[in-house]
Amino acid sequence: MKISTKGRYGLTIMMELARSCGEGPTSLKSIAEKNQLSEHYLEQLIAPLRNAGLVKSIRGAYGGYVLAGVPEHITAGEIIRVLEGPISPVDFTEEDDPAKRDLWLRIRDSIAQVLDSTTLADLVNYKDEGSQDSYMFYI
Numbered sequence: 157m158k159i160s161t162k163g164r165y166g167l168t169i170m171m172e173l174a175r176s177c178g179e180g181p182t183s184l185k186s187i188a189e190k191n192q193l194s195e196h197y198l199e200q201l202i203a204p205l206r207n208a209g210l211v212k213s214i215r216g217a218y219g220g221y222v223l224a225g226v227p228e229h230i231t232a233g234e235i236i237r238v239l240e241g242p243i244s245p246v247d248f249t250e251e252d253d254p255a256k257r258d259l260w261l262r263i264r265d266s267i268a269q270v271l272d273s274t275t276l277a278d279l280v281n282y283k284d285e286g287s288q289d290s291y292m293f294y295i
Contacts, residue, residue: 157245157267159236165193166201166239167232167279173211174227174276181220201239208238227280233271243268 172187184202188195202221205211210230211221223230237243245263248256 157240157243157264159240161197162201162239163236165198166205166235168193169198169201169205169221170210170223170230170235170276171279173221173223174230174280177223177227181214181218181222183220186220204238205235208234210234210238223276227276230276231272232274232276232279233268236271243271 168191169184169187172190173182176182184198185195187193188198202211202213206213206221209224212224213219213221233243243264244260245267246260248260252260
């Protein structure tokens with residue numbers, strides 16, 4: 157499963173709304189400008205997020221969008237499923253080899269576990285503390 161721009165930009169929208177949670181509505185224009193994305197494309201992505209009950213729209217001169225819940229209760233999995241559909245690394249049938257089918261199911265379940273255990277609050281508050289392996293080369 158490859159996450160498309162729909163999923164990636166959708167997470168961007170939701171993270172920006174989480175960052176401004178409690179500060180009033182945020183416009184798609186400001187999100188687009190801040191992240192150098194197409195406002196028109198973000199407009200297409202916000203509709204399914206609103207229909208799924210993840211965001212609310214506020215009308216008016218100072219309108220925009222706000223999260224429908226708190227960042228601690230909205231998971232990356234919810235957002236990805238709304239925008240990308242079911243999580244599945246490959247399409248398979250019951251006729252597939254049982255060993256391969258088991259592998260695909262374990263991969264799917266691992267991806268779902270990571271997405272479903274990662275909240276917007278986790279993403280917004282993430283601090284890179286050098287967790288990547290770094291190597292020192294001496295010549």
